[in-house]
Amino acid sequence: MNILELIEKRYTAKKYNADKPIPQEKIEDLKEILRLTPSSINVQPWKFTFVQNPEMKAKLASVSMHNTEKINQAQLLVVFSVADDLDAFQNIVNEFPSARRDWYNKIKANTPEADLKIWLSKQLYIALGVGLTASIALGLDSTAMEGIESDKYQEILNMTAYKPLFAMAVGYASEDDFNRIEVTPKSRRSQESVIESI
Template sequence: MNILDLIQKRYTAKKYNADKAIPQEKIEDLKEILRLTPSSINIQPWKFTFVQNPEIKAKLALVSMHNAEKINQAQLLIVFSVADDLDAFQNVVENEFPQARKNWYNQIKASMPEADLKIWLAQQVY
């Protein structure tokens, strides 16, 4: 079964089998799927961190509310985070976005203070 078939079933795992390995090919497929996933206005103000190191997962589990067991059991943890360096993100906007998307983002950026922009960007990553 491929990742698309699994996603279409909308299955939510409640417990992970720590002994079952995820093939590297599937992890690479997932990275590409996430890279291609659009945000609400198609600016993708996020980054994805793939964590397999048990020590790092254990540290993240400590701050995960009620998901510590799942984080520690899973072979792979994907952390979704917002681009927090606005200057670096602006550089991406200017160098990689089509003009219409640049205009749209810059219009949003101009309409609010920096603190509100950071909140708005964070809301694109849930």
């Protein structure tokens, strides 16, 4: 299947087959693929938490708004968290090659903290795009989910330096998922209205 066919096939799974396990090597590939995500000045301000443990997944599912059932059914939940304690992140930056460290320090010195945190958070969405695309390429279905209670995730995961922003459920969609592409075709604005060719 070529890349266009894969993107046409990918959709947001709303119901998973809870009994079909994901081969562990696919999960290991996904970890490495997320690690390789590009970011502005290669700043990599992230933590990807792979939750396969059913008890931990259920705890997180219970504070995930309308996504509870999906998370309980899906075999894997990946939580995307951004560096939130900038002093702790500075220790990571200090280990970067000097050119990148200097770039970051310059941006930090010239940007209000709130804006700096927004800029760091934006980098996480690139990883989400990579994760969604990688999942379908690995033959897996997925669900991007901003519908999570970030503070409660942070507490449950015992995070201090990072803040959960969103999550991605991964697994095999149920045969009777109403959102399957054959049942609910893709809905997008026309190419003419979103693409300009000069």
